[in-house]
Amino acid sequence: MKEVGKIWMNGKLVPFKNAKVHVLTHALHYSTAVFEGIRCYNTPNGSAIFRLPEHVDRFFNSAKLYGMKIRYTKKQIIDAIIKTVKASGLKECYIRPIAYYGYGTMGLTPTLNKVDVSIACLEMIGEPKAGKFSGAKCKISKWIRIDSKSQPMQSKSAANYSNAALARVEALKSGYDEAIMLNSSGKVAEGSAENIFIIKNGIIKTPPLNADILNGITRDSIIRLIKSNGIKLIEKNLTVKELLKADEVFMTGTAAEVKSVAKINKTTIGNGKIGNITKTLQKSFMDVTMGKEQKFAFWLRYI
Known part of the structure; x- marks a missing residue:
């Protein structure tokens, strides 16, 4: 995976290679995380994120279904996504916001731990031929x-x-x-x-x-x-x-x-x-x- 720009982590943009979590992060052990996949397209009128509000709505709904409290508003997450895309330097990219129970108390019950949020932008690699140019x-x-x-x-x-x-x-x-x-x-x-x-x-x-x-x-x-x-x-x-x-x-x-x-x-x-x-x-x-x-x-x- 190519290192691109910076990753937004709990309100701060950090260098790609420094965007790390602890090995005892709750989500790593118990899959207590929700995420989104969003596309930014390089259009003739400039870079544009596709259906951004709907993706953020689903992001928050996913968290709600798992009883996770995201400590940011939808507007803050939308602004953070735009900020991260701009920091990536990419005209088009795949955007991955993720909310997860972080490092803290170990054990199955996650609610004592904070819900961390990160946003990363990844470079889109060439389209797979299967499905686009052939079935x-x-x-x-x-x-x-x-x-x-x-x-x-x-x-x-x-x-x-x-x-x-x-x-x-x-x-x-x-x-x-x-x-x-x-x-x-x-x-x-x-x-x-x-x-x-x-x-x-x-x-x-x-x-x-x-x-x-x-x-x-x-x-x-x-x-x-x-x-x-x-x-x-x-x-x-x-x-x-x-x-x-x-x-x-x-x-x-x-x-x-x-x-x-x-x-x-x-x-x-x-x-x-x-x-x-x-x-x-x-x-x-x-x-x-x-x-x-x-x-x-x-x-x-x-x-």
């Missing part, structure tokens, strides 16, 4: 998505992503690009770090939020773009059969943006190429992020 190959994971009755899946928490990492590693070791996870009811949930959509006979379907999925901000953006393009969309529980028989399948996420799926297990989706509707949505989304779509210009925060 990704996905494996239906043997690992089941955590049930929301076990822990809040609407929270973007570190604890949830240990489950996702198991699925991702399993898929990669089996020669695939990504995993698709089912929920405890055997219905389609999401990818390891992306929401999922299918297209059949021109109708787009996606699992509802109660399918134990994260309320993805890119997911919400795509749903709004779909509706603005006059395409029919249905939120419903999806079976594996519906997934495999789809004409097109795509995934969405902050890092993935809009990623086409060409193969699931041994089944080729459609003709194995990026479908026309997926291509349209890929272009529509990139037009929005580049400030070319006036209708959604309010999603960009120029800095």
Whole structure:
């Protein structure tokens, strides 16, 4: 990982290499952390952060679901994110805010420890070809998505992503690009770090939020773009059969943006190429992020 600019830690910008935590930090031992992934795009009108208020809202909601008290206001975090991006010197980057129980009392109960907050900017490395220029190959994971009755899946928490990492590693070791996870009811949930959509006979379907999925901000953006393009969309529980028989399948996420799926297990989706509707949505989304779509210009925060 390339060292870029400075990292914001509890109100101060510190050199990248000095942004350290103690080995007994509570979050390291018990996954008591919540985080966000945010993109800053290099648009023709300058650097712009995509849907910054919505990401910060979700950041605070994730903390609330875990009973974590962030000792900064939303405005302070927004200002800190902008300050950190400017300090990075990058025109476009991936932004990672994280709130976590820090060093203090050891043991399972975290509430005696302060909630620390850090914000880092990472350089975006070249786009993966799988999903953007050719369809990704996905494996239906043997690992089941955590049930929301076990822990809040609407929270973007570190604890949830240990489950996702198991699925991702399993898929990669089996020669695939990504995993698709089912929920405890055997219905389609999401990818390891992306929401999922299918297209059949021109109708787009996606699992509802109660399918134990994260309320993805890119997911919400795509749903709004779909509706603005006059395409029919249905939120419903999806079976594996519906997934495999789809004409097109795509995934969405902050890092993935809009990623086409060409193969699931041994089944080729459609003709194995990026479908026309997926291509349209890929272009529509990139037009929005580049400030070319006036209708959604309010999603960009120029800095």
